Amino acid sequence: MRIVLVGPPGAGKGTQAAYLAKNLSIPHISTGDLFRANISQGTDLGKQAKAYMDAGDLVPDEVTIGMAEDRLEQPDAAHGFLLDGFPRNEFQARALDEYLQRRSIALDGVLDLEVPEDEVVRRIAGRRTCRNDSAHTYHVEYKKPKAEGVCDECGGELYQRVDDAEDKVRNRLEVYHRETEPIIDYYKQQNLVATISALGPVAEVTKRAMDALRRE
Numbered sequence: 262m263r264i265v266l267v268g269p270p271g272a273g274k275g276t277q278a279a280y281l282a283k284n285l286s287i288p289h290i291s292t293g294d295l296f297r298a299n300i301s302q303g304t305d306l307g308k309q310a311k312a313y314m315d316a317g318d319l320v321p322d323e324v325t326i327g328m329a330e331d332r333l334e335q336p337d338a339a340h341g342f343l344l345d346g347f348p349r350n351e352f353q354a355r356a357l358d359e360y361l362q363r364r365s366i367a368l369d370g371v372l373d374l375e376v377p378e379d380e381v382v383r384r385i386a387g388r389r390t391c392r393n394d395s396a397h398t399y400h401v402e403y404k405k406p407k408a409e410g411v412c413d414e415c416g417g418e419l420y421q422r423v424d425d426a427e428d429k430v431r432n433r434l435e436v437y438h439r440e441t442e443p444i445i446d447y448y449k450q451q452n453l454v455a456t457i458s459a460l461g462p463v464a465e466v467t468k469r470a471m472d473a474l475r476r477e
């Protein structure tokens with residue numbers, strides 16, 4: 262399956278993607294995680310992305326699209342993928358469509374996670390992220406690690422993302438409404454969108470997501 266996951270910051274895209282990717286045996290591709298890995302490795306790409314990310318703004322399209330396409334070229338993505346955080350504006354959505362058309366493949370569905378803004382703020386404020394791998398995330402109330410401050414999966418140190426500060430979150434939400442929400446209509450015109458509520462326990466949301474994807 263080839264799936265795109267959309268939803269506001271803190272909706273639980275990364276959390277759900279980890280389970281969905283496992284259930285569907287496809288790779289979880291998060292452009293945010295790819296940027297953070299580049300930043301921690303000190304690459305040129307990471308240097309180009311850092312200031313935009315810290316401010317909660319979008320990294321320029323020319324950097325992002327090239328990185329996403331390179332990742333899609335990896336052999337593990339040949340038979341399916343779950344994109345998390347890409348595309349994030351209409352220009353990227355069109356670039357992805359052109360990329361897929363060139364390979365005579367198409368998306369199977371777009372899963373839209375719906376969460377009220379006050380819950381988004383609660384989720385982001387309590388999130389803790391692993392320094393080794395930003396796909397490993399926790400929450401001080403909803404998903405506690407076994408030992409405080411330590412990642413269950415790899416023993417990495419848990420920290421709070423710079424862009425999880427309140428003023429950065431406000432900007433990320435504005436960017437989401439302005440830039441990213443319009444792609445939901447773009448994909449609705451292709452009949453690809455399934456909207457589900459992302460409220461409630463993580464496992465319940467996963468079940469809702471799997472049910473929605475089976476109907477796609």
Ligand code: AP5
Nearest residue numbers: 270271272273274275276292293314320346384388400403
């Ligand atoms: P990115 O890393 O994609 O951030 P985001 O979209 O803002 O989303 P988050 O990762 O903050 O939230 P999430 O939905 O994954 O939620 P999570 O599962 O962690 O992007 C970061 C930056 O990179 C962007 O601002 C931009 O600068 C750049 N970038 C990335 N892609 C780009 C692109 N395509 N173009 C340009 N720039 C790009 O969950 C949040 C918290 O809630 C966690 O603590 C979790 O434990 C908890 N939680 C999850 N589900 C539940 C639940 N059901 N109940 C209770 N708690 C829950």
Ligand code: MG
Nearest residue numbers: 274275291293
């Ligand atoms: Mg995420």
